[in-house]
Amino acid sequence: AQSVSQHNHHVILSEAASLELGCNYSYGGTVNLFWYVQYPGQHLQLLLKYFSGDPLVKGIKGFEAEFIKSKFSFNLRKPSVQWSDTAEYFCAVCPTSGTYKYIFGTGTRLKVLA
Template sequence: AQSVSQHNHHVILSEAASLELGCNYSYGGTVNLFWYVQYPGQHLQLLLKYFSGDPLVKGIKGFEAEFIKSKFSFNLRKPSVQWSDTAEYFCAVKGGGATNKLIFGTGTLLAVQP
């Protein structure tokens, strides 16, 4: 069965620090990969996605993620975080076949201290 692991449940950073959130998935076939973000009091929003092509994808608000097929990873990065990046971040994978369902990781709660 497909699964997604997010290694860090809680991350606390100071403003301007660099961020890397880990995401690993288990699925041997072609995957579509996503990072979603949930800001306090807001709904889940798409941050970035990977379908094919360049494994380094750029998203909104300066976020990027790198798909490393050999490591089954899709880590999220940002060189310099801001207080407004405080949110919960979810990695998700959609495997092949006709299910179309997203498998989500358990989420990482990021708190950025001013």
């Protein structure tokens, strides 16, 4: 069955610390990969996406993610977090063929201490 795993459910960091959130997926075919963020009281919004090409993709607010096909992983990184990065982060995959249904991970709640 298709699935997306986010191993870190809650992460607490101090400002300026580096961030890496793990995401692994299980799917036999080609997928597009996404990271969405939900700031407190706000809509989910797209952070970054990978379709093809360079496996290192850059998104908004200094976030980046690396697609490692052999590991079925799409980890999110940021070199130095800020208090304003406090949010919930969701990894998602979408098969490139078929019914185009998104599969979301369970989310990671990040709290950045000022």
